[in-house]
Amino acid sequence: MAVYLTNGNYFITHTRTGAIVKVNNIGEAQDFRTVERAMEHKRKHPGKTSGYYYIGTEDNVHTKSAAQVENTFKRKHFSPSDRLQIYRKTKCYCYMCGEFIDYDKFEIEHRIPLAKGGTNDMNNLFCSCHTCNNLKGSIAPADLMEKIKQIHLYQIRKVHGNSIKWKIAYKALEGIL
Numbered sequence: 801m802a803v804y805l806t807n808g809n810y811f812i813t814h815t816r817t818g819a820i821v822k823v824n825n826i827g828e829a830q831d832f833r834t835v836e837r838a839m840e841h842k843r844k845h846p847g848k849t850s851g852y853y854y855i856g857t858e859d860n861v862h863t864k865s866a867a868q869v870e871n872t873f874k875r876k877h878f879s880p881s882d883r884l885q886i887y888r889k890t891k892c893y894c895y896m897c898g899e900f901i902d903y904d905k906f907e908i909e910h911r912i913p914l915a916k917g918g919t920n921d922m923n924n925l926f927c928s929c930h931t932c933n934n935l936k937g938s939i940a941p942a943d944l945m946e947k948i949k950q951i952h953l954y955q956i957r958k959v960h961g962n963s964i965k966w967k968i969a970y971k972a973l974e975g976i977l
């Protein structure tokens with residue numbers, strides 16, 4: 801994971817002489833590599849990093865398109881209390897497939913993607929497992945089929961809940977799918 805300090809417009813980096821400077825090109829930004837190191841840098845240089853927060857990217861942003869990079873940076877920093885609130889919304893389960901996820905493993909999913917006009921408001925943010933959060937990415941077809949089946953069954957169960965009809969249908973579907 802790459803970790804940068806940004807204020808949404810600029811990134812923190814260092815010159816060769818060690819001076820802290822701000823650049824607007826991600827390619828020149830300093831990768832702190834861990835959140836801890838980014839936050840330590842912020843603690844050591846409060847004046848120069850005032851208004852800056854860390855962002856983490858799952859993979860190397862240099863390989864992404866400009867639009868994808870911009871979406872990454874529109875994402876705000878989620879505080880631990882934001883994360884906890886999102887995690888609790890679905891009672892620790894992935895909102896897509898219904899799988900239980902440990903707190904340190906869950907990912908924050910934008911129900912309406914930022915690229916499609918979604919926001920960082922709480923009502924657009926959900927607890928998601930890694931697979932569901934990356935459905936658009938490269939997933940082995942067999943894993944994807946298994947996950948889609950799981951999502952399908954979970955979403956139907958959410959609607960039809962505890963009805964006897966559904967329980968019978970579920971048993972049957974499990975056998976078929």
Ligand SMILES: [Zn+2]
Nearest residue numbers: 894897929932
């Ligand atoms: Zn999931």
